Amino acid sequence: MAPGTDAPERPTQRRGFPYSGQHDHRHPVIAASLDQRTLGERVADSVAHFGGSWPFIFSFLALIVSWMVLNTVIIDDALHGKPFDPFPYIALNLVLSALAGLQAPIIMMSQNRAAARDEALAATHYEETMSLDSLLKKNTELTQQIHELTTQISQLLQTNRG
Numbered sequence: 001m002a003p004g005t006d007a008p009e010r011p012t013q014r015r016g017f018p019y020s021g022q023h024d025h026r027h028p029v030i031a032a033s034l035d036q037r038t039l040g041e042r043v044a045d046s047v048a049h050f051g052g053s054w055p056f057i058f059s060f061l062a063l064i065v066s067w068m069v070l071n072t073v074i075i076d077d078a079l080h081g082k083p084f085d086p087f088p089y090i091a092l093n094l095v096l097s098a099l100a101g102l103q104a105p106i107i108m109m110s111q112n113r114a115a116a117r118d119e120a121l122a123a124t125h126y127e128e129t130m131s132l133d134s135l136l137k138k139n140t141e142l143t144q145q146i147h148e149l150t151t152q153i154s155q156l157l158q159t160n161r162g
Contacts, residue, residue: 029124033117041113048110051103067092 037045050056068089076083085091 027121029121030117033113033120037113041109044106044109045113047103048107051107064092064096 067085071083071085071089071092072087076086
């Protein structure tokens with residue numbers, strides 16, 4: 001709880017750093033969907049969460065630049081002009097293609113789960129809206145009845161005075 005309030009404290013998230021791992025999952029539908037995940041689903045969600053973040057992009061760019069520098073400068077000098085993966089970096093392209101081939105279906109699995117969770121959340125919101133709509137109609141009817149009764153009382157009081 002936040003000091004001096006009845007509201008629970010919300011997790012903080014550092015600005016500009018979406019992969020902080022802290023989220024607010026107080027809605028029952030979201031909490032239930034997270035509680036029911038298998039190990040594979042949790043891994044897919046983590047991969048998708050990290051794969052769509054700035055830290056992933058920067059670390060991946062650093063890895064690519066390191067690979068190029070390592071093969072072009074360091075290994076080229078150590079092996080006297082015979083680098084492991086010379087320009088156009090065919091082995092690097094193979095690694096990147098394999099990573100993309102594995103990462104895409106994992107992210108799609110996570111997106112499918114997110115779509116199912118969003119659909120369940122929308123269904124819950126629809127049911128809540130219908131319930132509130134019913135209550136609003138009943139409240140409107142009661143207000144109309146109160147208005148009619150008040151009008152009748154006012155008329156009775158005016159006829160008794162007159």
